[in-house]
Amino acid sequence: MIINKKFSITTILIGIISLCVASSLPQPSGPPKLVNLKVFPKSIPYRVLDHQMDVWAASLGVRCNFCHVRNAQTHKMDFASDAKPEKISARYMYVMMGKINKKYFEAQKDSLGMIMTMGVNCNTCHRGVSHPDIKAVAAGNDNPGYGGPGPVGPDKVN
Ligand code: HEC
């Protein structure tokens, strides 16, 4: 009887102590919740989104803050905010890319429902530059690096 009582008191004490220790340990936190997705599927796993973001940043030669703002109070990045016009542009670019791939490269959707980048991706146009040059290239002799003799024809070359 006495042994049993001692045993149960010890058991309870150990229980209380381990509860205290457990609650003081840092809680395992899951990936951040994604709250403002308008072009990516809502079911996109965080690691897939994070990878896309790395690819976009590298394709444009920029860092996250090119499209995302920092919260003035907390000084943390506020990835859900749509305050930067560049983020809005990026959504349009993503939709454009999907349309090109679907229509002209017959791209299918992947298991998440995202149109695969069979033909063009951000880097096809951007090549590490946020604002690719949209000036038309000069034709023919004005720009010898731009393939072919140009519209004037071969006899004008020399
Ligand atoms: C070229 C612009 C651009 C760059 C650079 C960029 N992002 Fe994004 N990011 C976006 C857009 C656009 C969305 C919203 C996608 C949507 O609407 O489905 C987004 C969404 C996110 C979200 C989800 C926010 C939410 O809760 O809705 C996270 C997290 C995020 N970006 C992190 C990053 C990180 C980290 C980097 C740097 C490695 C980065 N982004 C770089 C444009 C960008």
Ligand code: HEC
């Ligand atoms: C078919 C070519 C093409 C593709 C593909 C493309 N872009 Fe662009 N993008 C451009 C051009 C051209 C500009 C420059 C427009 C200008 O300077 O007026 C631009 C500009 C931008 C800008 C700057 C807009 C601003 O408001 O300053 C962002 C951000 C951007 N692109 C993101 C992306 C992302 C992200 C992808 C891939 C999802 C992508 N682009 C794919 C051609 C492309």
